[in-house]
Each structure stands twice: as C-alpha cells, then as structure tokens.
Amino acid sequence: MKIDPANPADLSAQIAAAIRDAIVAGKLIVGDRLPSEAELADQFEVSRSTVREALKRLAAQSLIRTQRGAHGGAFINRLSYEDAHAQQITTSTLLLGMNDVSFDTACEARFAMERACAALAAERRSPDHLATMRAEIHRQGQPGLTDEAFCASDVAFHRALVDAAGNPVLSYQLAGAVEAMQPLMNMITFTARSRGAIVALHTRIADAAEAGDGPAIATALQELENHTRQLAQSVFAARARPAPQGS
Amino acid sequence: MKIDPANPADLSAQIAAAIRDAIVAGKLIVGDRLPSEAELADQFEVSRSTVREALKRLAAQSLIRTQRGAHGGAFINRLSYEDAHAQQITTSTLLLGMNDVSFDTACEARFAMERACAALAAERRSPDHLATMRAEIHRQGQPGLTDEAFCASDVAFHRALVDAAGNPVLSYQLAGAVEAMQPLMNMITFTARSRGAIVALHTRIADAAEAGDGPAIATALQELENHTRQLAQSVFAARARPAPQGS
DNA sequence: GATTTTCATTTGTCAGACATTTAAAAACCT
DNA sequence: AGGTTTTTAAATGTCTGACAAATGAAAATC
Numbered sequence: 001m002k003i004d005p006a007n008p009a010d011l012s013a014q015i016a017a018a019i020r021d022a023i024v025a026g027k028l029i030v031g032d033r034l035p036s037e038a039e040l041a042d043q044f045e046v047s048r049s050t051v052r053e054a055l056k057r058l059a060a061q062s063l064i065r066t067q068r069g070a071h072g073g074a075f076i077n078r079l080s081y082e083d084a085h086a087q088q089i090t091t092s093t094l095l096l097g098m099n100d101v102s103f104d105t106a107c108e109a110r111f112a113m114e115r116a117c118a119a120l121a122a123e124r125r126s127p128d129h130l131a132t133m134r135a136e137i138h139r140q141g142q143p144g145l146t147d148e149a150f151c152a153s154d155v156a157f158h159r160a161l162v163d164a165a166g167n168p169v170l171s172y173q174l175a176g177a178v179e180a181m182q183p184l185m186n187m188i189t190f191t192a193r194s195r196g197a198i199v200a201l202h203t204r205i206a207d208a209a210e211a212g213d214g215p216a217i218a219t220a221l222q223e224l225e226n227h228t229r230q231l232a233q234s235v236f237a238a239r240a241r242p243a244p245q246g247s
Numbered sequence: 248m249k250i251d252p253a254n255p256a257d258l259s260a261q262i263a264a265a266i267r268d269a270i271v272a273g274k275l276i277v278g279d280r281l282p283s284e285a286e287l288a289d290q291f292e293v294s295r296s297t298v299r300e301a302l303k304r305l306a307a308q309s310l311i312r313t314q315r316g317a318h319g320g321a322f323i324n325r326l327s328y329e330d331a332h333a334q335q336i337t338t339s340t341l342l343l344g345m346n347d348v349s350f351d352t353a354c355e356a357r358f359a360m361e362r363a364c365a366a367l368a369a370e371r372r373s374p375d376h377l378a379t380m381r382a383e384i385h386r387q388g389q390p391g392l393t394d395e396a397f398c399a400s401d402v403a404f405h406r407a408l409v410d411a412a413g414n415p416v417l418s419y420q421l422a423g424a425v426e427a428m429q430p431l432m433n434m435i436t437f438t439a440r441s442r443g444a445i446v447a448l449h450t451r452i453a454d455a456a457e458a459g460d461g462p463a464i465a466t467a468l469q470e471l472e473n474h475t476r477q478l479a480q481s482v483f484a485a486r487a488r489p490a491p492q493g494s
Numbered sequence: 495g496a497t498t499t500t501c502a503t504t505t506g507t508c509a510g511a512c513a514t515t516t517a518a519a520a521a522c523c524t
Numbered sequence: 525a526g527g528t529t530t531t532t533a534a535a536t537g538t539c540t541g542a543c544a545a546a547t548g549a550a551a552a553t554c
Contacts, residue, residue: 061308108417
C-alpha cells in the first residue's frame with residue numbers, strides 16, 4: 001500500500017484511496033484494525049494530520065469506524081443495509097435536485113423499477129406487508145391531511161410494496177429511488193379528486209397483492225404512473241401560466 | 248448553521264452534517280463558495296484542523312470541491328451522474344461482499360430490475376446501442392477468452408441494454424446493481440457449453456431489441472436469470488463437495 | 495499598451511502540544 | 525486469595541502556530 005508523493009492530488013485523498021482499494025479488494029476485512037494514526041503517518045511518510053484527513057474521508061463513507069481509548073483505533077466497518085440505504089438516498093436526492101432531472105424522467109425510472117417487484121411481491125407478501133399497505137391507504141383517505149403528509153404516506157405505502165418482494169437487495173436499491181423522488185413529489189398539490197384516484201389505485205394494488213396477482217399489480221402501477229405524470233403536467237402548466245417567461 | 252459543543256460526537260462530524268443539511272435543503276446551491284477555512288473556524292469556534300476534517304468528509308461524498316489559490320476555496324459541487332454512479336458501485340459492491348448476500352438474492356434483484364427496462368429499451372434503442380450489444384456478443388463467442396474478460400463483456404452488454412432505455416436515472420440506478428454483481432459473477436467458471444447458451448440468449452435479446460419487442464426481451468432475461476442461477480448452484484455445489492463441512 | 499513582478503489570499507502539509515477516553519495493569523484493602 | 529480502587533499507557537480528538545504552494549489580481553516596468 002503505497003502512495004506517490006509526486007502526484008499532484010492531495011496526499012490525504014491518495015491515502016484514502018489506497019486504503020479503500022485494499023478494503024474493496026478484500027485485503028482488509030470487517031473488524032480488522034488499521035494501524036494507529038501515528039503508525040500510518042510513519043508508513044506513508046506524512047504527518048498525522050494528513051492521515052487523519054484520509055481517515056475522515058473513509059469514515060464519511062461508513063468504511064471505517066473509530067474508537068478512542070487504549071485499544072481503540074480505526075476498524076473496518078461492516079456496511080449495513082441501513083448505512084448503504086441512507087447514503088443512497090442522499091446521493092439520489094442530490095443527483096435529482098442538482099441536475100434538473102425532469103419529473104417525467106424520474107417518475108418513469110421510479111415506476112419502471114417498482115413494477116420490477118410486482119411479481120415477487122405478489123408471490124411473497126406477508127400479512128404484515130398487507131396490513132401496512134391497508135393502514136397507509138386508510139390514512140391517505142382521511143380529510144385534512146396536508147400534502148406533505150399525503151406524500152409521506154405514499155412513500156410508506158410503496159416502501160411496503162417493495163419490501164413485500166422479500167429481497168433485501170431489491171429493497172435497498174428501490175427504496176433509494178422511491179424516497180429520492182419525494183422532494184419532487186412534494187412540489188405537487190394533490191386535489192381531493194386526484195387523491196381519490198390514487199387511493200383507488202392503491203387499493204387495487206393491495207387487493208392484487210393479497211390475491212397474489214402480479215400482473216394486476218403491474219397494470220395498476222402503470223396506471224398510477226400515467227396518473228401521476230398527467231397530474232404533474234397540469235400542476236406545472238398551471239404554475240407556469242402566471243409567469244410564462246420565468247427563469 | 249450551528250453545532251452543539253456539548254454533543255459527544257466528533258465536532259468535525261457535526262460540522263460536516265450541518266453543511267450537508269444546508270446543501271440538501273437547498274440553502275447552498277451548486278457553485279456557491281463556502282467561507283474560507285479560517286472563517287469557518289471562527290464561525291463554528293473550532294480550530295482550522297477540525298474544519299478541514301469536516302470539509303474532507305464532504306469532499307469524500309463529492310459534495311464539495313476545493314481549489315487552492317487567491318480566489319480558491321470550497322465550492323458546492325454539481326453531483327454528476329458519473330460521480331453518483333461510481334459511489335453507488337463502491338457502496339453496492341461492499342454491501343454485497345460484506346453481508347454474505349447469497350448469489351440467488353443478488354441475482355434475483357439484478358434481473359428483476361433489468362427486466363424493468365425491457366419495454367423502454369425496445370422502444371428507444373438506437374443503432375449505437377444495438378451495435379454495442381452485437382460487438383459484445385461477438386467478443387463473448389471468441390475462444391480463449393478468460394472468465395474475467397467474459398464477465399466484463401457480459402457487464403458491457405447489459406450496460407448497453409440498460410442505456411438503451413434512454414433514461415439516465417434508470418441507467419444510474421441499474422448500472423450500480425449490475426456492476427456490483429461482477430465480483431460475485433467472477434467466482435463462476437464459465438464452460439464452453441454455458442457460454443454458448445449465454446451468447447444465444449444475448450443474441451435473442453439483441454434481436455428482440457432490434458425488433459422493438461419488449462416482452463421478448465423480458466422473457467429472454469428471465470431465461471438468462473434461470474440459467475445463471477442454475478450455473479451458480481452447480482458451481483458452488485461442485486466446490487463444496489471436497490469440503491462439505493467447510494466454514 | 496503589453497509584459498513582468500509583486501503581493502495577498504487560500505488551501506495543503508507539517509510539528510508539537512494537550513485533553514479525553516479507554517482498557518489493562520498495578521496497588522491496595524479486606 | 526479475592527475483590528476494589530488507582531495508576532498508567534495508548535489511542536483518538538482538538539488546538540496552535542508555522543511554512544509551502546498555488547493562483548489570481550494589482551502594481552511596476554518596459
């Protein structure tokens with residue numbers, strides 16, 4: 001594990017990359033303890049501050065965790081689904097927010113992926129998942145719900161559908177995509193009429209899941225996608241009318 | 248933007264979180280320049296080293312980029328698809344590698360997601376995508392190809408299929424899932440016979456894409472998933488036989 | 495007016511110091 | 525001997541002060 005002092009890139013970035021590569025390559029495995037900061041500074045022939053900056057970079061990616069005290073140090077961290085999930089949501093949200101991704105593009109991607117678990121969800125849904133879906137549908141029908149709360153419940157419903165597929169890898173990937181959409185969805189105003197349509201479609205999805213009918217879930221999701229995109233289009237059109245030349 | 252000095256957590260982690268939240272909330276937008284390290288140290292009432300460690304954490308997530316010199320500093324970075332993609336691959340690869348995710352689970356998730364772009368790919372594939380797919384199929388048929396090279400070509404083929412869906416968000420999400428599988432796929436030995444079967448299925452996929460037949464792509468992908476899982480099962484069974492009680 | 499030099503600003507790196515945490519080792523007291 | 529307290533060593537967390545290197549703007553020069 002060496003670094004190139006002639007490289008113009010930051011030394012701390014090089015050191016972080018070297019250690020990260022060792023982890024990805026399996027040379028350092030979960031639970032292993034890195035040498036102390038002082039020892040690493042000696043090995044790489046840099047100061048302790050530089051080593052520390054490198055370790056902070058790795059900590060930011062949940063690759064290591066540090067412990068203070070006599071037998072403390074930096075340990076290779078087991079990347080949990082939870083950590084990975086949180087990172088993915090941050091990344092996806094920023095990606096969508098910073099790159100002017102159109103609502104249509106994000107919506108299309110999200111529903112395409114969600115339809116991918118329709119068959120598995122129909123096959124494996126547990127009573128727990130069904131109960132969660134029913135509960136969220138009930139909440140969505142209550143009057144006086146703010147748009148934000150409606151959106152949050154929508155996310156919870158779809159999250160339950162995804163989890164019903166019973167594949168943690170799929171859940172991790174999809175939850176990121178679904179939750180990253182939330183800031184975009186929050187821009188929409190849901191009228192009572194469109195809420196009714198959404199609740200009806202959610203009910204169809206829950207019924208189909210209960211009946212184990214995968215294709216019916218997929219069809220309902222397709223209709224939900226169409227409805228959502230139309231709704232967004234009309235909302236954005238109405239919003240653009242007062243200021244057509246708006247930046 | 249404040250931090251709590253009584254919080255037992257690292258000050259640098261708190262500062263990083265405060266700035267990250269401001270970015271996610273849109274209070275800091277792409278291109279904005281953060282105050283200089285010295286000014287941040289004054290604002291947060293910590294030393295410059297602590298501020299630097301916080302900034303390195305953000306840099307590790309591609310949230311900021313730094314520039315040296317008179318009018319340099321830390322700037323809010325536009326998260327590119329490329330950066331997000333690279334991060335996702337690292338995260339997914341480690342997640343799969345560290346959590347003993349079974350080959351079946353990962354495989355199921357990957358193909359489920361990939362089938363999600365079958366319809367879109369059939370509709371939008373460009374001659375470029377078809378050419379890439381054909382080229383990779385041709386490479387996969389050549390004798391003397393190592394297993395690693397075969398796997399790499401397999402990834403390139405599926406990458407082209409995903410890109411053919413013409414949705415950058417979908418590409419970003421799926422590419423991570425597909426490429427994260429590569430280390431698991433590399434554990435498999437591909438016999439000449441199974442390579443032939445895979446190439447035949449790839450050809451069917453390319454033909455269906457050319458014909459604009461989405462369902463046919465999905466069917467072929469399903470068969471490819473079945474074949475891959477059977478192959479993995481037999482390989483792992485053969486490997487387990489010499490040491491059935493192996494840890 | 496164009497070129498060169500100077501200069502101020504900012505990040506990158508280093509060295510040394512002290513505070514804090516932690517677990518093991520040592521000392522101490524039944 | 526056994527249990528409790530104290531000490532100690534090792535490690536990370538933070539601070540201070542310094543210098544190097546890069547970079548763009550301003551000043552000086554031709």
